[in-house]
Amino acid sequence: xxxxxxxxxxxxxxxxxxxxxxxxxxSKNGRKVVVIDKGxxxxxxxxSASSAIIRFTYSNFNTILMAWEAAQYWYNWNDFxxxxxxxxxxKFVKTGYLVFLTEGYDxxxxxxxxxxxxxxxxxxxxxxxxxxxxxxxxxxxxPPKSIEDPAFADDPYDQLSALFDPLSGFMDDxxxxxxxxxxxxxxxxxxxxxxxEVSGITKSGGQxxxxxxxxxxxxxxxxxxxxxxxxxxKINRLAGVYDEMKVHHQxxxxxxxxxxxxxxFRLEDNAPIVADLDLGQYFRxxxxxxxxxxxxxxxxxxxxxxEDADDWNDQVTVEFFERVMLRLARRLPDFGIPLKLxxxxxxxxxxxxxxxxxxxxxxxxxxxxxxxxxxxxxxAPLVGKFMRILIEAQxxxxxxxxxxxxxxxxxxxxAINLGAFSRLRSEAVTAGNVMG
Ligand SMILES: Cc1cc2nc3c(=O)[nH]c(=O)nc-3n(C[C@H](O)[C@H](O)[C@H](O)COP(=O)(O)OP(=O)(O)OC[C@H]3O[C@@H](n4cnc5c(N)ncnc54)[C@H](O)[C@@H]3O)c2cc1C
Numbered sequence: 001x002x003x004x005x006x007x008x009x010x011x012x013x014x015x016x017x018x019x020x021x022x023x024x025x026x027s028k029n030g031r032k033v034v035v036i037d038k039g040x041x042x043x044x045x046x047x048s049a050s051s052a053i054i055r056f057t058y059s060n061f062n063t064i065l066m067a068w069e070a071a072q073y074w075y076n077w078n079d080f081x082x083x084x085x086x087x088x089x090x091k092f093v094k095t096g097y098l099v100f101l102t103e104g105y106d107x108x109x110x111x112x113x114x115x116x117x118x119x120x121x122x123x124x125x126x127x128x129x130x131x132x133x134x135x136x137x138x139x140x141x142x143p144p145k146s147i148e149d150p151a152f153a154d155d156p157y158d159q160l161s162a163l164f165d166p167l168s169g170f171m172d173d174x175x176x177x178x179x180x181x182x183x184x185x186x187x188x189x190x191x192x193x194x195x196x197e198v199s200g201i202t203k204s205g206g207q208x209x210x211x212x213x214x215x216x217x218x219x220x221x222x223x224x225x226x227x228x229x230x231x232x233x234k235i236n237r238l239a240g241v242y243d244e245m246k247v248h249h250q251x252x253x254x255x256x257x258x259x260x261x262x263x264x265f266r267l268e269d270n271a272p273i274v275a276d277l278d279l280g281q282y283f284r285x286x287x288x289x290x291x292x293x294x295x296x297x298x299x300x301x302x303x304x305x306x307e308d309a310d311d312w313n314d315q316v317t318v319e320f321f322e323r324v325m326l327r328l329a330r331r332l333p334d335f336g337i338p339l340k341l342x343x344x345x346x347x348x349x350x351x352x353x354x355x356x357x358x359x360x361x362x363x364x365x366x367x368x369x370x371x372x373x374x375x376x377x378x379x380a381p382l383v384g385k386f387m388r389i390l391i392e393a394q395x396x397x398x399x400x401x402x403x404x405x406x407x408x409x410x411x412x413x414x415a416i417n418l419g420a421f422s423r424l425r426s427e428a429v430t431a432g433n434v435m436g
Contacts, residue, residue: 004193004213007220008034010391011211012227013198013235015039016047017174017380018369019227020181024081025384026391027188034219035182035190036211038197043178046229047377049346051256051292052174053273053284054378055097056119056165057110059430062420063355064113065412066379072411073381074171080381083184090177095272095285097168098129100160102278103142105431107163117412120166126159133271135264137333138162144280144298147326160278168273170284170292174377181380198228201239201366208239208365223391225367230309230347232370241361241368245423249357249371252350253304255316256294257324257343261285262334275435279327282434293324297433306347314345348374353428354436358386358421360400367391368423374434382407386418 010026012019015037027033039045054071058064073080074092081089101107107123114121126138139156146152171177182192200212201224210220226235230251236242265271266289273284280298283291295301301323306312321341329335351357351371356379358369367390369383376383386407393405404419419425430436 002191004036004196004217004219005034005191006218007210008032009221010034010223010225011036011219011221012225013211014045014227014229015042015178015182015192015194016045016227016229017043017178017181017377018229018372018383020178020185021380021384022225022227022369022387023185023190023192024181024188025388027185027190029388033185033190034221035192036196036198036213037192037194040194041175041179042182042192043175046347046349047178048175049256049344050174050377051282051284051294052171052177052377053168054092054170055168055273056114057097057099057275058436059109060420060428061113062416063436065117065409065414065416066382068117068119069409069412069416070379070382071167074378077180081180081184083187085180085183087179087183088176089180090174091172092169093172093267094167094169095267095270096164096166097275098162098164098272099275100162100278102140102160105277110163114165117414122164124162124164126161129162133264133269135262135269135271135332135334137331140278141330142278144278144300144327146300147323149300152326164272170273171377172287198235201235203363206364208363223365223367225369225387227369229370229372230349232349232368234309236368236370239361239363239366241363241366244362247352247357247371247423247425247427249349249351251306251309251312251347252374253306253312254294254346254348254374255320255324255343256292256346257316257321258286258290258292259325259335259338259342261289261291262332262336264334265291265332274331276331279331281324281327283328293328295324296435309347312347316341316343316345348372348434350374354430354432354434355428356421357423358383358390358418359423360390360394361423364394373436375436386421390418
């Protein structure tokens with residue numbers, strides 16, 4: 001096995017979709033990059049569990065613009081990556097995205113922002129929704145309930161309209177997408193080391209100087225980037241920068257399920273991705289006539305924050321499975337409750353306001369791309385670029401904390417304010433859940 005080098009320009013902690021994207025951007029721009037990952041392969045961490053939905057339903061100007069800009073890269077993935085991966089290339093599957101309009105989400109602000117960016121959409125009446133996708137029950141059940149609630153089985157009391165955008169979709173294999181980025185980064189000279197754990201951050205006089213590994217090696221580097229996914233808070237603590245942050249982040253346990261799709265709601269039926277805030281869930285068609293189903297953290301579901309990202313239950317539970325499946329059956333009446341429990345446990349890295357942290361820190365040379373809150377796979381292609389301009393600004397003596405940087409989208413020509421992702425921001429007003 002190749003030895004880790006004793007020094008480099010940049011160490012990236014984590015080879016998930018974020019670390020791999022950053023490695024590609026920085027190595028392409030001439031930096032010597034070393035990626036250290038304690039797992040076994042690119043994207044084998046939380047990226048591998050991702051629903052990989054590319055959508056534009058965020059609450060704020062900057063977060064919507066970021067998703068819209070990043071989508072252009074997914075649409076042209078092979079061009080963006082720039083190098084053919086012999087293991088195959090991930091593919092964008094266009095399905096469109098339907099969000100039911102219910103209490104707390106009338107879609108008005110969403111449409112105002114989409115109009116500014118030219119994101120196309122339609123507003124569909126309940127009848128139009130059923131005409132297009134007869135598999136749907138369009139009744140209103142709000143608020144989302146647990147199945148123990150006596151009102152769970154109540155009949156719907158109204159009908160729901162919906163907002164539909166035709167350009168959303170999902171990546172067919174999120175781990176392969178990370179592999180594609182890592183492969184391309186390697187072609188530009190980046191080195192990836194797996195089964196190696198960063199156990200310490202070294203520093204001197206307010207400047208990061210490198211990392212130490214649990215296996216004993218040290219790597220000196222003037223730039224260290226924390227892209228450790230659900231372990232990122234642990235790394236920020238190791239670096240001594242966690243307490244100065246105004247917005248904090250912590251792993252949150254999730255369960256996502258893959259039951260069989262009912263006829264009428266498969267990929268071949270042109271089924272859309274669905275945000276069903278009325279029942280507190282999201283779901284989408286998946287390859288192999290399956291569905292991918294998760295929740296939108298409704299108030300009736302307890303949140304399981306995790307203290308230690310190395311110590312948690314990664315198995316799905318019958319209790320949660322039944323709850324999610326029965327709620328799904330309310331929206332898709334032909335969905336037969338599956339007998340077999342099929343799904344995975346996974347971790348989000350959630351911030352206080354469900355907006356990520358793409359930032360520098362008080363430790364010169366130590367940067368973070370974390371707090372991705374279950375909704376940032378879609379933005380990974382842009383995160384490499386964000387981190388590059390944050391690093392370049394620091395090298396030019398520009399203090400991003402004082403003068404927030406902007407990134408002008410290559411596709412949209414519009415400026416994204418990187419201050420929106422600062423660790424020092426005031427908590428943003430958002431949906432307060434995975435919708436962001
Ligand atoms: C169930 C689920 C569904 C999701 N659905 C969507 C979606 O539909 N759309 C969307 O946009 N986003 C979604 N997300 C979010 C998205 O997948 C994540 O934001 C993204 O994959 C995070 O990538 P990452 O590289 O930051 O983290 P990871 O992929 O977790 O990578 C971090 C890496 O760091 C390594 N690491 C950790 N600690 C150390 C250490 N000390 N030393 C060395 N290596 C270390 C780990 O081994 C890991 O490989 C979802 C997430 C989950 C969990």
